Amino acid sequence: MPVNKIVDSFDEAVADIEDGATIMIGGFGIVAGAPSLLLEALARKGSKDLTMVSNVTGFGKMVWKQLGFKFAEDPDILVRNGQIKKAIATAPVSTIYENNFERLLRAGKVELETVSQGTLAERIRAAKAGLGGVYVSVGVGTVVEEGKETKIIDGKKYILELPLKADFALIKAHKGDRWGNLVYRRTSRTFNAVMAGAATVTIAEVEEIVELGELDADAIHTPGIYVDRVVVRPLVIEEEEVEINAEAKESYEKFKERKGN
Amino acid sequence: MQEKERLDRQTIALRVAKEFQDGNVVNLGIGLPGLACNFVPAGREVLFHAEIGVLGFGEMTAPGEGDWELVNAGGQTVHEQPGMSCFDHAEAFVMIRGGHVDVSVMGAFQVSEKGDLANYMVPERQIGVIGGAMDLASGAKKLIIAMNHTTKDGQPRVLKQCTYPITALNCVKLLITDIAVIEVTEKGMVLKEVAPEWTPEEVQRLTEPTLIVDPDCHEIELM
Numbered sequence: 001m002p003v004n005k006i007v008d009s010f011d012e013a014v015a016d017i018e019d020g021a022t023i024m025i026g027g028f029g030i031v032a033g034a035p036s037l038l039l040e041a042l043a044r045k046g047s048k049d050l051t052m053v054s055n056v057t058g059f060g061k062m063v064w065k066q067l068g069f070k071f072a073e074d075p076d077i078l079v080r081n082g083q084i085k086k087a088i089a090t091a092p093v094s095t096i097y098e099n100n101f102e103r104l105l106r107a108g109k110v111e112l113e114t115v116s117q118g119t120l121a122e123r124i125r126a127a128k129a130g131l132g133g134v135y136v137s138v139g140v141g142t143v144v145e146e147g148k149e150t151k152i153i154d155g156k157k158y159i160l161e162l163p164l165k166a167d168f169a170l171i172k173a174h175k176g177d178r179w180g181n182l183v184y185r186r187t188s189r190t191f192n193a194v195m196a197g198a199a200t201v202t203i204a205e206v207e208e209i210v211e212l213g214e215l216d217a218d219a220i221h222t223p224g225i226y227v228d229r230v231v232v233r234p235l236v237i238e239e240e241e242v243e244i245n246a247e248a249k250e251s252y253e254k255f256k257e258r259k260g261n
Numbered sequence: 262m263q264e265k266e267r268l269d270r271q272t273i274a275l276r277v278a279k280e281f282q283d284g285n286v287v288n289l290g291i292g293l294p295g296l297a298c299n300f301v302p303a304g305r306e307v308l309f310h311a312e313i314g315v316l317g318f319g320e321m322t323a324p325g326e327g328d329w330e331l332v333n334a335g336g337q338t339v340h341e342q343p344g345m346s347c348f349d350h351a352e353a354f355v356m357i358r359g360g361h362v363d364v365s366v367m368g369a370f371q372v373s374e375k376g377d378l379a380n381y382m383v384p385e386r387q388i389g390v391i392g393g394a395m396d397l398a399s400g401a402k403k404l405i406i407a408m409n410h411t412t413k414d415g416q417p418r419v420l421k422q423c424t425y426p427i428t429a430l431n432c433v434k435l436l437i438t439d440i441a442v443i444e445v446t447e448k449g450m451v452l453k454e455v456a457p458e459w460t461p462e463e464v465q466r467l468t469e470p471t472l473i474v475d476p477d478c479h480e481i482e483l484m
Contacts, residue, residue: 114391116392117393118395186315186330187315192349193350
């Protein structure tokens with residue numbers, strides 16, 4: 001029987017993400033690399049007590065919609081929906097305004113583990129590669145070192161960082177085929193390509209599904225072995241009204257100001 | 262006493278860019294450091310690296326005109342240019358941690374006499390944004406800090422010991438502030454340049470550790 005990893009809908013793609021699951025979410029924080037429609041589907045499903053592994057905890061749809069993005073959800077949708085128990089992130093809060101995660105953190109409703117970005121990437125890669133961990137020098141002498149095993153190698157101090165595995169990885173790619181081969185575009189590869197294969201089930205949201213062979217064998221970024229499900233974004237979406245409240249508007253203005261700098 | 266004029270953000274960025282050598286791979290942090298990409302000295306070819314996974318990108322685009330899938334670490338759209346390469350996050354940080362990035366420029370809250378850096382968390386806020394700062398501070402061959410010399414209420418930010426949580430130890434090589442250029446050496450902090458009208462004594466008064474005034478200490482050169 002032909003291998004076919006393509007699933008018909010976003011709801012079907014996330015149907016088995018149960019309460020308490022650990023999920024990785026690809027992207028950088030910039031919505032271009034975020035699996036927006038998988039996140040929307042998971043929000044509809046409503047699974048609770050999720051542990052989320054991602055670069056950021058999200059800025060919210062408002063910011064991205066205002067900037068003109070069609071698919072505008074980032075991890076914030078799960079945060080504001082009350083589905084997150086714990087986040088493992090490198091930039092959990094915004095430097096310019098209080099995001100939903102910070103609000104919940106201050107209220108004691110979520111837990112946080114802050115990781116440096118390169119260490120997050122290596123811990124995920126270690127899980128994907130079946131390694132027992134990696135020794136890194138980043139974080140020596142800082143809060144990151146606390147409670148961790150250290151080792152001197154060639155006269156330099158290293159911290160043992162353990163692999164980070166998830167039940168599900170939600171990623172976003174540019175094109176994919178039925179074997180799960182993926183290519184990304186420009187700066188949207190980010191954590192998407194790293195997380196592919198680091199979870200029991202990797203689900204890829206793509207802009208286009210192509211026939212086998214259309215992706216050049218030398219140019220495939222993520223070989224299909226790491227991918228379990230592929231789901232395609234719709235060509236046309238219904239335009240929705242974005243409700244602008246004063247608070248969101250203010251944070252957007254600040255965001256724009258920062259971007260202008 | 263009315264305080265003397267300090268360098269503005271653009272001028273600090275201009276001075277930072279003077280440090281970029283021909284062929285350098287340079288990573289610029291969010292905010293003021295990012296401005297330095299507009300001031301690469303004429304005749305030098307510099308490759309900009311962003312931890313989001315791109316090397317050799319061009320200048321920022323006009324607002325709203327860029328490709329949203331080609332952005333720098335601050336989320337600003339940048340121009341594509343021949344020779345540019347894109348990669349994933351693990352690769353981007355292999356470049357950083359493996360010592361392949363020549364220069365990293367970032368901002369700071371505090372810098373210590375030994376070159377310790379504090380720039381990820383204001384203690385009062387209790388939540389930090391580490392991002393890629395720890396990686397870049399530890400991994401880049403040369404770390405340049407661009408910042409204001411004092412806090413808003415005039416307190417020194419160049420200290421004997423950092424009081425804020427540490428990003429990385431012994432990492433800062435050069436400090437470019439709104440009143441001075443200071444090199445961090447094994448002997449201590451060496452004052453190399455001062456802003457126009459400023460004297461070494463005036464810079465010292467706003468600096469906690471004792472500065473070694475370079476015999477060649479002069480007014481900041483921008484060109």
